[in-house]
Amino acid sequence: MKHIKTIFIIGLFAIAFSSCDRDLPYPLDDVKRGVAIDVTRVEGTDGVLNAGTTEGNYKIKLQIPSQQGDYSYMKNAELMCVYTNAAKEIKTVIVEDQITTFPVEITLNMEKICQQLGIASPELGDNMSFTANVVLNNGFVVPGWTSEMGYNNKLFTGWQIGSRTYSYRVSYTAFCPFIEENFIGPAICNEDGTEYPVNVTALADGDLPESLPEGISESDLFGVLITDIWDTGGTLKVWINKVDYSLIIPAQMVCAGWYQGLDFWLGYYTPATNAQASTCDNALSFTLSADVPDAGGGFGDVSYLITVTGE
Incomplete structure (x- = not known):
């Protein structure tokens, strides 16, 4: 996985200088505003x-x-x-x-x-x-x-x-009851179909997003830290909204100096979407962009499914 991503980052620089003179894969007349x-x-x-x-x-x-x-x-x-x-x-x-x-x-x-x-x-x-x-x-x-x-x-x-x-x-x-302990422990990360182990721990009280979405209070949130994400030892903070089990995932750097001194981010260009906790499966699912801002690009949107196994 690491080697594949290293190859991709090299390709990222090549893409930046490639031609944009290409035909669309669909008739422009069929596009509706x-x-x-x-x-x-x-x-x-x-x-x-x-x-x-x-x-x-x-x-x-x-x-x-x-x-x-x-x-x-x-x-x-x-x-x-x-x-x-x-x-x-x-x-x-x-x-x-x-x-x-x-x-x-x-x-x-x-x-x-x-x-x-x-x-x-x-x-x-x-x-x-x-x-x-x-x-x-x-x-x-x-x-x-x-x-x-x-x-x-x-x-x-x-x-x-x-x-x-x-x-x-x-x-x-329609959820099963929410039990905080079920979202803590060893887990499996499915990253666009590739699986690898991660670990999920609870964030300390008072460790909150810099800004809260409208209508959400601090008491509504349960925060966790996912370690070893992106298969590089990266860390990602996620907050579960206990009102509707949606997830709050601010843009954040997950691995400093990931490749040739460039920092790796998640959600820098595209915020998290489809972000939801499943209380029946003890799982967190979300899609966000995988980015290398200093290189001027990234890998596009990546889908994650983090399932806590407790083993």
């Missing part, structure tokens, strides 16, 4: 699904960031639920359509949504993620998610909206 709609959970409402029941207080806020600029070519938006059951089977339904006013808060009728999905109620391991479709004036629908591309608008996660970054979805999962 969408609208980046920010999707967040309303503060104070439930952040997880209740297994075995449709009860709960679920509200989502949609707004259009100022960075978007003109969006007069959009007719309306739709709120779509992407449902994944414990067997990893996926189904989508539109839970709200004809959304034309922004910002807007939408109350989720969980009983109705479950009826649309053909289930009685969420069960342990089920996930419901909500994202926005954009309907253009000509009737074309720019989906917020498809099975081929995953979630749309992930490139805009660097946009700053108040004290947080742009969010393209809200995710609710």
Whole structure:
């Protein structure tokens, strides 16, 4: 793994000087201009699904960031639920359509949504993620998610909206009880399909991110330190939000002087996305960019799954 990454960093310098005169891998005429709609959970409402029941207080806020600029070519938006059951089977339904006013808060009728999905109620391991479709004036629908591309608008996660970054979805999962000790100990890191051992320890009380996202307090967080990440002895700090089990992973240097004196970072160019703790599997999953800022680039987005084995 180390040798492969060393080869990649050498290639990084070559890429910087290579030609950009290349054809796109798809017809430019087929590209449709969408609208980046920010999707967040309303503060104070439930952040997880209740297994075995449709009860709960679920509200989502949609707004259009100022960075978007003109969006007069959009007719309306739709709120779509992407449902994944414990067997990893996926189904989508539109839970709200004809959304034309922004910002807007939408109350989720969980009983109705479950009826649309053909289930009685969420069960342990089920996930419901909500994202926005954009309907253009000509009737074309720019989906917020498809099975081929995953979630749309992930490139805009660097946009700053108040004290947080742009969010393209809200995710609710039916979790097992959260036990802090289950997220501490020896673990296996799956890094884009390559596995190697790491270790996870608890951060000291008071060791917190420099800034907290809007609506999150210090008492909501449980911090851990992952050591030996990137297969180089690197370290990464991660905070679990105990309200909805999302993860806070600020951009950070994980290995000083990694290659020829260059520091290696995670999340320098692209903040963490799909960042979630699984209390049933004692696992942390996230995607962020692997970067060498002093070299002017990096390796693009890398997906991680950290599973604590306790052995």
